Amino acid sequence: MNKVYKNANEALFDIRDESVIMLGGFGLCGIPENCIAALVQLNVQKITCISNNAGVDDFGIGLLLKKKQVKKMIASYVGENAEFERQLLSGEMEVDLIPQGTLATRCMASGYGMPVIYTPAGVGTEVAEGKEVRNFNGKDYLMEYAFNADFALVKAWKGDHLGNLIYKETARNFNPLMAMAGKITIAEVEELVQPGELNPDYIHTPGIYVHRIFQGTNYEKRIEQRTVREK
């Protein structure tokens, strides 16, 4: 069983129009840059993207928005993207905004075989519309369904040939959760190593969740808010 692919285009060989695609990352941190470039190049149409953010105008998922490849966006925060705003207000794109913790936990629920989770996030707000509200121990919770996707595209720091993944710092974010929620999970890594090179105590995503893996190239790792202090 070979999981190793040469590059993003090969790993995404069977991606289709109208696919539901999860993309890891928070802001531009830890996003699957090579997979996004492949989606643009392969010109996949009418996709549903599930991702915490929608990138910026000229990077990340913003590249897919610019080419109008996205039919629907499911995210928690999209405030960094003017093209997104335009397509949303013009009705060109559907948008489903859901709380960040709900998004994260619905992905995890899928990887943990839990059909639903209960969360207090959104109770009493428009997020709760049409959803079951249930009281446990005096507190109201919304029932939210587990999420999965046709493809989960995630970015890790290191990975091995069996699909085991390690993330770096806050680039972890949604990546391990979405990695568990893909019918097909494709991981791009900065460094692809042989099995045995990663310490088994410190692997974040066990390879059982990962179907394909490749070593990415030319990581730009753009910084959204460069904040610094005086020495």
Next chain:
Amino acid sequence: MNKVYKNANEALFDIRDESVIMLGGFGLCGIPENCIAALVQLNVQKITCISNNAGVDDFGIGLLLKKKQVKKMIASYVGENAEFERQLLSGEMEVDLIPQGTLATRCMASGYGMPVIYTPAGVGTEVAEGKEVRNFNGKDYLMEYAFNADFALVKAWKGDHLGNLIYKETARNFNPLMAMAGKITIAEVEELVQPGELNPDYIHTPGIYVHRIFQGTNYEKRIEQRTVREK
């Protein structure tokens, strides 16, 4: 805010009779040996133990059973312990047997603020008696409540002064899950280090879940089934 204690007896200073106590470990692997010794020495009575197993006759939770300190045992498998059997059959001790995955996930649910989880484990069996069964996507699930405990006693390999923990190999098992589920979580570690000595990417239990920590001594680490092969 000092979380560091000198030893188990000091860390357990406020433990009371009739406490509900979670104990990490699987079989005798990764059990909080020092905390168990302290429970014996402090002679805490009528405790409810939540632990995957009940130790063996002369080690682990078996030591508490021998001294008849346990009022109720909540576990998934207790087949290694004859004294346990005797107390169970004589009615001296209450026992609640629950599936292993349900036990693990109910602890995690507590640490993740989820009031209940749904699992298919036990549907159609006596485990389901009195519980809500609900169908999602054509499959039946049981609703199981999150678990917490007055005290969670866990064992880690390394820990720092802030309560951050790293476990070794399969000694991880239930420890990180119970660490999240204690109203007071007490961690014993083989090696207590200064903050900054553990790699922040590889910490399994963030210190926010841990209230007290101490460096254990004289770890026996008994092996239950010594199986070997020829060279």
Next chain:
Amino acid sequence: MLSKEQIAQRIAKELKDGYYVNLGIGIPTLVANYIPEGINVTLQSENGLLGMGPFPIAGEEDADLINAGKQTITTLAGSVFFDSAMSFGMIRAGKVDLTVLGAMEVSENGDIASWKIPGKLVKGMGGAMDLVASAQNIIVAMMHTNKKGESKLLQKCSLPLTGVHCVKRIVTDLAFLEINQNGFKLLERAPGVTVEEIQDKTEGELIIEGEVPEMCF
């Protein structure tokens, strides 16, 4: 009247030793600059970090290390990274002792609106709905009035809600207030601000009991 920095400074006085704290974007972020001497707090960033350090020195920015506001930051000795599910897990489980966040509107029963202005841009709620629904101890940091001079402390929020019955305390440029079952209880006035001015600029029920002290810093 308080500057944004002074609002943050007043909130910082509510920190207790050992607190785990989540600071939202904007004024709340500034609270980190005023942590009192001898008080140790650990900052949680909901994208997946406990133990957030200061901004990096120029040239040492790390694209893989950002906070929930997407700003480059640093770690401290004892920091921990985790995924976003665990991050919101610890928030939902009530492990975060204090949450400070901004708001567009707060109502006298503790409702908060902060994520959407219908007809204008919808930026999304990010983690705010999770935070307000889960935190036991929420302080809102905001201006007392909006740019048009209208009160942001209302009988009832007019904007789509972020959460209900959740805000406990509010620090504005004019006052420190607590929400109880009857409305906004005025705890402290900003230096030089009169009770009358606060009353004037508070649309919701303002509760004044006895002499209202001036804040001290």
Next chain:
Amino acid sequence: MLSKEQIAQRIAKELKDGYYVNLGIGIPTLVANYIPEGINVTLQSENGLLGMGPFPIAGEEDADLINAGKQTITTLAGSVFFDSAMSFGMIRAGKVDLTVLGAMEVSENGDIASWKIPGKLVKGMGGAMDLVASAQNIIVAMMHTNKKGESKLLQKCSLPLTGVHCVKRIVTDLAFLEINQNGFKLLERAPGVTVEEIQDKTEGELIIEGEVPEMCF
């Protein structure tokens, strides 16, 4: 009639390259010894390990490294440790391709009993209830009859159940059977065992279609 080792060997022929497999205690554990040439499978141990290796060489036992049967084991290149919630998470999510476990009784509709004999010792279900409720592909490895010579393949289980409608295939010392909507379909006979003997020792509905081949190894 098959030995326990041969039961394991027959089951091992069902393994496919790339499979993630969970092997229960007893006969199932032996399956690991017969993995066919050229087939790569990864063994999951539900206490928290993916990529279980063989027993350690004497003197190299590690108390921190055991399998779900509490036996000392080793890792392989590419092994991963995780906590028990993630372990059962991947089981519930259907990521494990094949589960092999023992049983006291199996019924013709796929129910299984394996954890309790009322009045005698209750050992507990351990992870068995989670495994049988979640796995898509379950093979039971057991003797065809109990020590008293009574059939363990029943119309209806008499012991408390571990799970319902879950067993897909059974390998016993006498036969390889598949459970379909009508009962136990006989797929293969053990070498030298007649269809009549299997029929005799099967209390539940046995379905025999055409010539039943003998197992080959």
